[in-house]
Amino acid sequence: MKGILVVAHGSRIKETEEILISLLNMVKPKIPEFCIEYAFMEFSDKTLEKGIAALVEKNVSEIKVVPYFLFSGIHLKEDIPNMINQCLLHYPDVKVIMGKSLGIDQRLADILTDRIKE
Numbered sequence: 001m002k003g004i005l006v007v008a009h010g011s012r013i014k015e016t017e018e019i020l021i022s023l024l025n026m027v028k029p030k031i032p033e034f035c036i037e038y039a040f041m042e043f044s045d046k047t048l049e050k051g052i053a054a055l056v057e058k059n060v061s062e063i064k065v066v067p068y069f070l071f072s073g074i075h076l077k078e079d080i081p082n083m084i085n086q087c088l089l090h091y092p093d094v095k096v097i098m099g100k101s102l103g104i105d106q107r108l109a110d111i112l113t114d115r116i117k118e
Contacts, residue, residue: 003035003060005051007080008068010040017044020068035060041075041083048080052087056094066099070108076101 008020020038028036035058039051048065055063065084067076076098084096102108 001035001058001060002033002062002064003037003055003058004031005048005055005063005065006036006038006068007048007051007065008038008040009075010043012043017046041079048083049087052084052091052094052096056091061094063094063096064099065096067101069101070103072101072103 006020006024008016010016017040024036024038035055037051037054039046039048041048052063065080067080069076081098084098088094088096
């Protein structure tokens, strides 16, 4: 089974977790073939390690880590891959690949345009 782990930075403001959960509840019906979990790099008990563990408990053997980040900075290039590698010491049979940041996308430009016009 294949799984998705959406990883966000995290915030001291707990409502941000609810926002990510709401977003994922919109995404899940669009890709029902994937088991989806989420994690935060910091400020949350829902860590990357716990996210991977939750997927493994659901018999997921291939995980795509999708960063909910706009840019591909140091977190995506070093921090998250290092965290994944540490987790995989416990799950040597699990395959994990890293997805891309949100980056440049016309859909994001459209959202930004809508926000400007509000």
